[in-house]
Amino acid sequence: MRKLKVAVYKFSSCDGCQLQFLNLEDELLQLSDLIEFALFYEARRFVGSGPYDVAFVEGSISTPHEVELIKKVREESKVLVAIGACATSGGIQALRNWADAEEYKRYVYPRPEWVEVLRYAEPPSKYVKVDYEIRGCPVSKDQLLSFVLQLLKGKTPPTLPVDSVCVECKRRGNVCVLVAKGIPCLGPVTMGGCGALCPSYGRGCYGCYGPMIDPKPDALNARFKELNIKPKEIQLLFKQFTNWSKEFRKVVEEYE
Amino acid sequence: MWVSLTGLYVGRVDSLRVLFDELRRSGYFVVGYRVVDGVLRLGELSSFDELAQGVEDVQGPGRYSLISGSFYRHGPDSPKKFLYPPYLTLFKVSSGWDVVVPVREVRRLAFFGLKPCDLASIKVLDRVLLGVDDYYESLRKNMVLIVENCTTPGNTCFCSTMNTGPRARDSFDLAYTRLGDKLVLEAGSVLGLKLLNVLEVEPIDDATYERFEATMRNASEKARAGFELNGLPEELELRIESKVYEKVTEKCLGCANCNMVCPTCFCFDVLDVPLIDGSAERVRVWDGCLNFTYGQVAGGHFRPDLWARYRHFVLHKFAYWVKQFGTFGCVGCGRCITWCPTGIDLRETVRSVLRGGKSG
Numbered sequence: 060m061r062k063l064k065v066a067v068y069k070f071s072s073c074d075g076c077q078l079q080f081l082n083l084e085d086e087l088l089q090l091s092d093l094i095e096f097a098l099f100y101e102a103r104r105f106v107g108s109g110p111y112d113v114a115f116v117e118g119s120i121s122t123p124h125e126v127e128l129i130k131k132v133r134e135e136s137k138v139l140v141a142i143g144a145c146a147t148s149g150g151i152q153a154l155r156n157w158a159d160a161e162e163y164k165r166y167v168y169p170r171p172e173w174v175e176v177l178r179y180a181e182p183p184s185k186y187v188k189v190d191y192e193i194r195g196c197p198v199s200k201d202q203l204l205s206f207v208l209q210l211l212k213g214k215t216p217p218t219l220p221v222d223s224v225c226v227e228c229k230r231r232g233n234v235c236v237l238v239a240k241g242i243p244c245l246g247p248v249t250m251g252g253c254g255a256l257c258p259s260y261g262r263g264c265y266g267c268y269g270p271m272i273d274p275k276p277d278a279l280n281a282r283f284k285e286l287n288i289k290p291k292e293i294q295l296l297f298k299q300f301t302n303w304s305k306e307f308r309k310v311v312e313e314y315e
Numbered sequence: 316m317w318v319s320l321t322g323l324y325v326g327r328v329d330s331l332r333v334l335f336d337e338l339r340r341s342g343y344f345v346v347g348y349r350v351v352d353g354v355l356r357l358g359e360l361s362s363f364d365e366l367a368q369g370v371e372d373v374q375g376p377g378r379y380s381l382i383s384g385s386f387y388r389h390g391p392d393s394p395k396k397f398l399y400p401p402y403l404t405l406f407k408v409s410s411g412w413d414v415v416v417p418v419r420e421v422r423r424l425a426f427f428g429l430k431p432c433d434l435a436s437i438k439v440l441d442r443v444l445l446g447v448d449d450y451y452e453s454l455r456k457n458m459v460l461i462v463e464n465c466t467t468p469g470n471t472c473f474c475s476t477m478n479t480g481p482r483a484r485d486s487f488d489l490a491y492t493r494l495g496d497k498l499v500l501e502a503g504s505v506l507g508l509k510l511l512n513v514l515e516v517e518p519i520d521d522a523t524y525e526r527f528e529a530t531m532r533n534a535s536e537k538a539r540a541g542f543e544l545n546g547l548p549e550e551l552e553l554r555i556e557s558k559v560y561e562k563v564t565e566k567c568l569g570c571a572n573c574n575m576v577c578p579t580c581f582c583f584d585v586l587d588v589p590l591i592d593g594s595a596e597r598v599r600v601w602d603g604c605l606n607f608t609y610g611q612v613a614g615g616h617f618r619p620d621l622w623a624r625y626r627h628f629v630l631h632k633f634a635y636w637v638k639q640f641g642t643f644g645c646v647g648c649g650r651c652i653t654w655c656p657t658g659i660d661l662r663e664t665v666r667s668v669l670r671g672g673k674s675g
């Protein structure tokens with residue numbers, strides 16, 4: 060079997076998602092028998108030229124240079140997979156979308172005019188066609204692996220969960236922190252895939268996988284109000300890793 | 316049908332320990348409620364002392380807590396967790412395409428202190444799964460059911476309406492009721508009779524009997540939902556166009572917690588999990604009709620609107636189930652009310668639909 064030729068790209072991001080490939084410590088050797096990391100700056104110096112079978116793209120697009128680069132990546136890749144909160148909704152960088160980045164620049168850099176940024180940090184899907192999304196901040200290494208193995212088996216589209224975190228939370232046998240402890244939890248509006256990681260440790264879900272399929276953030280927002288959670292706290296709940304997703308943004312805006 | 320082999324006996328509350336030890340001695344895995352992190356959880360107990368004591372669950376729409384008290388109902392887990400587990404590997408396929416069906420050890424389960432509604436949920440699952448699900452059947456055939464009748468129903472309980480409690484009438488091995496430090500017992504099977512023989516009991520006296528009847532009558536009054544079962548499936552189907560479903564669903568998140576905690580929801584999804592060594596597993600997982608993907612099929616979707624998914628849940632429980640399996644799908648345990656993150660109250664939905672006209 061011909062190896063799958065893979066490229067791993069990074070845009071505005073923290074490297075945490077691509078690192079998940081390397082965190083597959085037990086499987087990495089076997090995996091490299093199945094796929095060739097032709098381009099993976101974080102892992103190897105060698106750079107193999109395109110075209111690639113699959114490009115995994117981490118990060119949001121926040122500079123004019125990145126707009127050009129993502130277009131090039133799209134052209135040289137058969138399948139483009141956005142990985143992580145940054146590449147699927149803008150991620151943490153998108154927090155600057157709520158403020159004035161020009162002002163930040165003036166505070167932070169001695170020569171702000173050298174820093175060229177777009178008004179908004181946004182996911183690659185804003186500029187190019189994205190074939191698949193793997194959510195999370197960071198993505199789960201198990202989901203990455205499952206995705207690759209499904210592709211290799213010819214299962215297209217590869218399936219990843221899209222219903223709520225609650226489903227995984229209950230299957231896993233957790234007690235609901237929202238109902239039993241009154242801890243605000245974004246699980247009911249957030250896409251599963253993490254195995255309900257945070258509620259498994261007694262914390263509310265931070266929503267790092269972003270909105271699930273057909274989410275109802277307004278209803279959860281209303282419930283949080285009923286539970287007398289402070290407006291600022293509700294806003295900050297939705298204004299986290301996936302604040303710039305269309306659905307969560309609406310709730311954040313209500314409190315701006 | 317009222318199956319009591321023995322009529323009522325009276326003993327002391329201490330004899331529960333004797334009963335527990337007897338079950339363990341006979342090789343049963345005893346499953347009962349214990350307190351874990353402030354919540355009642357169903358789990359295997361290795362000693363009687365692990366059984367929850369001195370606590371009471373306070374349940375309401377969308378909330379749950381434990382306080383100290385003398386009587387408790389239940390927590391989020393139901394027997395489904397054991398009989399129809401959330402993840403079950405159906406088979407494995409090796410890298411050479413050999414199909415390997417896992418050989419499972421058949422555990423002899425004894426449910427200890429199960430509530431009547433949960434006993435009823437097993438009866439419902441029997442109709443759905445016996446003869447269909449080998450795993451369920453293997454456990455079911457080797458199981459003991461020790462039921463505790465509910466002297467104090469909780470705020471979300473409506474077993475009286477569903478005719479499933481607060482006193483169990485049949486299908487148990489042994490049922491007991493706490494009355495102070497007295498215990499009223501009744502056997503419902505030959506095995507139950509044998510267990511009863513191990514305990515120090517005597518036929519119930521008149522005074523205790525009166526007290527028992529009064530207590531259960533009282534309890535029964537408390538566990539009502541405000542609607543009647545008679546003609547319910549027809550009345551609901553007649554109002555299938557009711558706008559109530561859309562109204563209620565404004566609060567709904569589509570999170571499917573209701574399906575997951577419901578002791579009778581049996582819907583599942585099948586996942587094929589590829590592994591790095593080239594093998595794969597086929598796994599059955601809990602699914603539910605409130606999930607968006609549940610109604611998704613090649614080329615379309617049965618219920619893209621959440622209100623239609625919620626309506627399906629309600630109508631399956633109270634109407635379609637009756638046609639499908641000859642019993643209601645709801646046993647009135649109230650879990651879907653308590654564990655709904657937004658506190659949607661199933662009783663209120665049914666009452667509102669019934670109050671409205673055919674399209675109201």
Ligand code: SF4
Pocket residue numbers: 224225226228229233234235236237238244245246247255258263264572656
């Ligand atoms: S803890 Fe959060 S994710 Fe888990 S069931 Fe409750 S609301 Fe859902």
Ligand code: SF4
Pocket residue numbers: 388389430431432433464465467468469472473474475479480481482538647648649
């Ligand atoms: S619904 Fe009835 S049987 Fe079930 S716990 Fe409540 S009172 Fe007991």
Ligand code: SF4
Pocket residue numbers: 566567568569570571572573574605654655656657658659
């Ligand atoms: S009724 Fe409640 S538990 Fe069920 S899907 Fe809606 S919000 Fe979730």
Ligand code: SF4
Pocket residue numbers: 573576577578579580632644645646647648649650651652661
């Ligand atoms: S529908 Fe609700 S009340 Fe009825 S059995 Fe299921 S969880 Fe219990």
Ligand code: SF4
Pocket residue numbers: 574579580581582602603604605627628629631632
């Ligand atoms: S109510 Fe929904 S999840 Fe439950 S058994 Fe019926 S269709 Fe399945």
